Amino acid sequence: MTTATSRPCVFALGLAAAWGLLAAGPARAQSGKADAPKAEGPSFARDVAPILVANCVGCHSPGRPGANRGKLDMTSFDKFIKGGNDGPAAEPGKPEESHLVLRVKGEETPRMPQGGNDVRLGAPAIAAMEAWIKAGAKLDAGLNPKAPFKSYAASLDDVAKANTAKLSPEERDAKVKEAGLERWKKANPELKPEIETSEHYALFSTLPKDRATRLIKSMESSLGAIRRALGAEMTNWPEKVGLYVFPERKDYVEFVRTVKQREVDEHEDGDADLKTTQPYVVVYSPPEAATESAATAAAPRRKGRSRRPEPAEAGRRSTTSLLTENVTRGAAAAAGAPRWLAEGLGGVVALEGRSGPAQKLRMDALDAFRRGWPTKATEVLAGGGDNVSPDEFHGVSFGLVECLTSPMFRPVFPQFLKEISKQGGAKIDDVVKDVYGVDRGEFLTQTGEWIASAYGGDQ
Ligand code: HEC
Incomplete structure (x- = not known):
C-alpha cells in the first residue's frame, strides 16, 4: 500500500531539485522543443506545465476511471483554465484567491497533490505558479490551448539543463x-x-x-x-x-x-x-x-x-x-547500452592490454567458452541470471566487447553500439542482423571462435 503513495513523493522531490536550480536567477530557460515559447516573463509552458505533468495530470484526466478529480480536467489548457467544481483554478492576477495555489499550499483542503501525507510541492514550484497567475495566467502565445500539456511542457531535465547552461x-x-x-x-x-x-x-x-x-x-x-x-x-x-x-x-x-x-x-x-x-x-x-x-x-x-x-x-x-x-x-x-555492453566497454577501455585484471577476465571468458559458449553468451546477452556467476558475467562481457572492437569487427562497432543502445538492449537479434548481417547463432559461433583463438591459442 505504501508504495502506491510514495510515487508522487519522488516526483515532488525531483521537482524540488530541478526548481532549486531555477531559483538561482530569473527564469529564462527555453525548452528544446521546436515551438518553445521565448517569453521573458513567467511562462505556462516552461514554468507551470512541467509541474502539472509530473505531479497532477495523472489524477486530473477524464477518460481514465476515477481520474477526473474535482472535475478539474488537466488534459489541455482550455479545459484546465475553465476549472472544476469550485470554479476557475486560477484567478488572473490573484494567486491568493486561486484554487490552484490554495490547494498546493494546503490553505484549501484536501491539499494537492493528493496522496501520501509527505507529498508536497517545493516552495520554488509554488512560487512559479504564483508568478504565472500574477502575470495574468495566460497560455504562451502561439501554443494550442487544446493540445495536451505534454506536447509543449519542457521536461524537468530540459529545465534543469537550460538553467545550468545560463550559469x-x-x-x-x-x-x-x-x-x-x-x-x-x-x-x-x-x-x-x-x-x-x-x-x-x-x-x-x-x-x-x-x-x-x-x-x-x-x-x-x-x-x-x-x-x-x-x-x-x-x-x-x-x-x-x-x-x-x-x-x-x-x-x-x-x-x-x-x-x-x-x-x-x-x-x-x-x-x-x-x-x-x-x-x-x-x-x-x-x-x-x-x-x-x-x-x-x-x-x-x-x-x-x-x-x-x-x-x-x-x-x-x-x-x-x-x-x-x-x-x-x-x-x-x-545512453541505453545493456549491462553486458556497458560492463565490457568499461573493462576494455580501462584495463591495460596485458594487465593482470584483463588477463583474469580473458581466462574467465575462455572458461565460459569451454563450458558452452552459445548458452553462456546467450545468458549474458540477456542480462545474466542465476546460471551465470559474477566472474562469468564480467569475463564474457569483456570478451564480447574485446572481440567486437577487434580489427575484424571494429568497423561496424559504433553502429552496433548506437543501435543496441537506442533499443535499450532489446531486440538484439534484429540489431545483430542489421549490423553484422547474420543471425544470433552465427554471431555466437563467430564470437566464440574469436575467444577460442585469441584467448586460448586455438587449441
Ligand atoms: C492522487 C490524486 C490527485 C493528485 C495527484 C492531484 N489531485 Fe487535485 N484533486 C484530487 C481530488 C480527489 C480532488 C477533489 C477533492 C475535493 O475537493 O474534494 C482534487 C481537487 C483539486 C482541485 C480543486 C478543483 C475544484 O474546482 O474542485 C484543484 C485546484 C487541484 N485538485 C489541483 C491539483 C494540483 C495542482 C495537483 C498537482 C500539484 C493535483 N491537484 C494533484 C486528486 C488529486
Whole structure:
C-alpha cells in the first residue's frame, strides 16, 4: 500500500531539485522543443506545465476511471483554465484567491497533490505558479490551448539543463561542489574531502593534494580513450562529473545506499549515474599503502572462491583505472547500452592490454567458452541470471566487447553500439542482423571462435 503513495513523493522531490536550480536567477530557460515559447516573463509552458505533468495530470484526466478529480480536467489548457467544481483554478492576477495555489499550499483542503501525507510541492514550484497567475495566467502565445500539456511542457531535465547552461562557469562549479559535498556528507559526515576540479571533472577524495592533482589530470587524459570507444555523443555531459573516491568500503556502501538507494554487491567497487542532473562516479579505492590488508579484510571470501591464483590480486587496480572503468560504464549505461555492453566497454577501455585484471577476465571468458559458449553468451546477452556467476558475467562481457572492437569487427562497432543502445538492449537479434548481417547463432559461433583463438591459442 505504501508504495502506491510514495510515487508522487519522488516526483515532488525531483521537482524540488530541478526548481532549486531555477531559483538561482530569473527564469529564462527555453525548452528544446521546436515551438518553445521565448517569453521573458513567467511562462505556462516552461514554468507551470512541467509541474502539472509530473505531479497532477495523472489524477486530473477524464477518460481514465476515477481520474477526473474535482472535475478539474488537466488534459489541455482550455479545459484546465475553465476549472472544476469550485470554479476557475486560477484567478488572473490573484494567486491568493486561486484554487490552484490554495490547494498546493494546503490553505484549501484536501491539499494537492493528493496522496501520501509527505507529498508536497517545493516552495520554488509554488512560487512559479504564483508568478504565472500574477502575470495574468495566460497560455504562451502561439501554443494550442487544446493540445495536451505534454506536447509543449519542457521536461524537468530540459529545465534543469537550460538553467545550468545560463550559469557562469564559476556558478556551475559552485553548484557541483555544493551537490558533491552534500552527497559526501551522507556517506560519512566525519570525513572531510579535498576537492579538485578540472575541465570535465570535480574530484572529491581524501588523497593528499599532489596525488589528487595527478589523479584528476590522468582522468582528463583517459577521456580521449573513452570518447574513442563510445563516440562524442555519449560523453557530452552538460556538467562536470563528480568523482568520489572513498578509502573505506563502508563509506562507499553508505554512499550508494543513500544516493542511489541500492545495496551494493559483495565484490563491486564502483558505481556511476551519469544521467542525473549532477552526474557522478563513485569508487572504493583503498590507499596504496594499506592495499593488502584492506583488500583482504574487505573481501574475505574472494580468495577462497577463486579457482586459480588470481593475477588480479597481484596487480591491484589503480584509482585512475577504476574511475575510468566506471565513467565508461556509466556513460554507456546512461545512453541505453545493456549491462553486458556497458560492463565490457568499461573493462576494455580501462584495463591495460596485458594487465593482470584483463588477463583474469580473458581466462574467465575462455572458461565460459569451454563450458558452452552459445548458452553462456546467450545468458549474458540477456542480462545474466542465476546460471551465470559474477566472474562469468564480467569475463564474457569483456570478451564480447574485446572481440567486437577487434580489427575484424571494429568497423561496424559504433553502429552496433548506437543501435543496441537506442533499443535499450532489446531486440538484439534484429540489431545483430542489421549490423553484422547474420543471425544470433552465427554471431555466437563467430564470437566464440574469436575467444577460442585469441584467448586460448586455438587449441
Ligand atoms: C492522487 C490524486 C490527485 C493528485 C495527484 C492531484 N489531485 Fe487535485 N484533486 C484530487 C481530488 C480527489 C480532488 C477533489 C477533492 C475535493 O475537493 O474534494 C482534487 C481537487 C483539486 C482541485 C480543486 C478543483 C475544484 O474546482 O474542485 C484543484 C485546484 C487541484 N485538485 C489541483 C491539483 C494540483 C495542482 C495537483 C498537482 C500539484 C493535483 N491537484 C494533484 C486528486 C488529486
